[in-house]
Amino acid sequence: MPAAPLAEPGIRTSLSELIDMRHRVREIQLFSRPGQRSPLVGLHLSKLRGRGVDFDQVRVYQAGDDVRNIDWRVTARTQEPHTKLFHEERERPIFIMVEQSQRLFFSSGLTFKSVLAAQAAALFGWAALGHNDRIGGLVFGDNEHYEVKPRRSKQSLLQLLNRLAKVNQSLHPEAVPQADSLSLALRRAREVLRPGSLAIVICDERALSEGIEQHLSMLSRHCDVLLMPVSDPLDHALPAAGLLRFGQRGAQLELDTLDSNLRQAYRQQAEARIERWELLAQKLRVVLMPLSTQSEMVEQLREYLNAQRPGHRK
Structure with a gap:
């Protein structure tokens, strides 16, 4: 069996990197503490x-x-x-569902979307453990689901992070994507989570579909939900860079990015996708925190939380 790829900063992550995320928890207040309330208090x-x-x-x-x-x-x-x-x-079950699929193995920004998703999952995991909550989750990818039941245990979190790192390191561009992997993860969450739990969903921004909306709607009826769709700048706009060629598993695609109509249609499609996430979050009354590979993850969360604080002015 070939050895797993070594961690490459921004491209692949490692267990040690995910463990080190515990030091970054102090930079941002994700959950309330005695005498201090996080803007995310509405999640519970x-x-x-x-x-x-x-x-x-x-x-x-x-x-x-x-x-x-x-x-x-x-x-x-x-x-x-x-x-x-x-x-x-301060002892609720928190269930982190994090996607690690072929469609996340991409970036034009600081990190691959798969790495960004893993970092976010680790940060929330360490924050939850420090808040004395029970932590568990599910890593889902193209052909793999790995579940850790919520427990108030550091070992439980380490099991989740270890599997997350292994799946991340096994990603490659030729993997065959499984279309309903997020649906399976959400269905499983509804089976194992008791009322009052917090479900954190970290997935590709392009994963939203009518079926996924239905699963999220049912999950939100008895659980608090935090939605964290992950995107890359190229998901939202094409550069005017001439003829671009894409290849995957023998298939070829050519795009003339100098075609202004093509770029406009692409941008409008992305805007509609973003609006769909926003409307869903409003409808279900859940928290939406999009993440982009364009900037550093903790800084994005800090900006979002600061924007939610009373008296904040943009």
């Missing part, structure tokens, strides 16, 4: 609160808190609204 609604759960602590009421959890005794004593926090708020 009140589905699990106040139903036989363990009381954790009381803190000053903040915008967005469930008014049903106000501690009226502390509020009366301090003359300032306080709310109760419960243990489940």
Whole structure:
């Protein structure tokens, strides 16, 4: 059996790189902490609160808190609204579904889309573990699905990252894509996730279809969902670079990128795809955080979260 390709920065990732992502968690507040609320707090609604759960602590009421959890005794004593926090708020199951398929093995930017997706999965995994949540997930690709059930365990996360790195290193441009790999992943998530879980879906931006929308709609009925479609600048616009030739598994395609009508049609198709993601997120009332290979991943997340903070002005 040939040895797996070595990690090539930006092209392939490695387990050590994904483990090192734990150091970057401190650069960005993805989840709320006592006294601090992340703009992503909306990912965890009140589905699990106040139903036989363990009381954790009381803190000053903040915008967005469930008014049903106000501690009226502390509020009366301090003359300032306080709310109760419960243990489940920091111990929810988080399930990361991350695509590692042939269609992600591409980039015209800083990193391959497959590497960007792996980095995002690792960052959220380490953030969830540090937040005392149960972490699990599913790596899905052209012909492989690997599942780790959510557990509050570093070993569970390492199992997921190890498989993620192995699948990433096995990617090659001649792989035969499996059209329904995301559908299978979403169907499995609906089977294993209990109400109140957080499902993070990291996939190619081009993966959205009517069937995928239906799966996401059903998943969002009992789980919080974070959508992270991954794209490359070439997914959105063609450069005016003359005749471009593409080849894959013996097939050839030629595009005359000097044709302005072709470039406009290509751009309009991409804009429609982006709008479809946005409309879906609005309809399902879930969080949409697109990622692009054009810039560094943590910086993209930081810009998004800053834009969601109260009082932010663009």
